[in-house]
Amino acid sequence: xxxxxxxxxxxxxxxxxxxxxxxxxxxxxxxxxxxxxxxxxxxxxxxxxxxxxxxxxxxxxxxxxxxxxxxxxxxxxxxxxxxxxxxxxxxxxxxxxxxxxxxxxxxxxxxxxxxxxxxxxxxxxxxxxxxxxxxxxxxxxxxxxxxxxxxxxxxxxxxxxxxxxx
Numbered sequence: 001x002x003x004x005x006x007x008x009x010x011x012x013x014x015x016x017x018x019x020x021x022x023x024x025x026x027x028x029x030x031x032x033x034x035x036x037x038x039x040x041x042x043x044x045x046x047x048x049x050x051x052x053x054x055x056x057x058x059x060x061x062x063x064x065x066x067x068x069x070x071x072x073x074x075x076x077x078x079x080x081x082x083x084x085x086x087x088x089x090x091x092x093x094x095x096x097x098x099x100x101x102x103x104x105x106x107x108x109x110x111x112x113x114x115x116x117x118x119x120x121x122x123x124x125x126x127x128x129x130x131x132x133x134x135x136x137x138x139x140x141x142x143x144x145x146x147x148x149x150x151x152x153x154x155x156x157x158x159x160x161x162x163x164x165x166x
Contacts, residue, residue: 008042010049013059015041060164067160071117074156082122085142097146098127099138101153106133110165117157 009015022037023029085094105111111133115126118138128137143149 009045011045011052014045017041018044063160063164067157067164070156070160071120075121078122078124082141085123089142094142095144096139096141097143097149099124099140099143099146099150099153101136101138101150101158103134103136103158104154105158105162105166107166108133110161111136113165114157114161118153 018041019034019037022040023033026033103111103114105114111129115129115136118124118126118136123141125139126136127139129135130137138150138153140146140149
């Protein structure tokens, strides 16, 4: 039974996402619309499954939700910190640095989520990824200890993303 379900719905997360997006795009939740959304949520992943290089693994949803809350919290706190820096410290007193972060994660999707999280957090921006995907270059607007800040990014974000996606 599990094998049949796996063949029928090869990517459950994508199916659910397609159903939700369809209902949001049509701005209607009635029986016909939901049935069409379910049909699309099953058919689209089924048709595109042969073109996936790597089969998606099941996600740890609880850890993913935890990661999202941590990222949102960090974004809110960083907004306040950067605002305080801008209002109280002259620009020549800012300690901006480039952080080179060695990556343990290897999947392009996971690296993109890490880079996006860093860029969404005020005060930091992901600037470049090495050709082999093993290092991420990040600019920090104010960093007293670049190595400690790079390690904090690895501990706070990369470690969690590795647990969720890899």
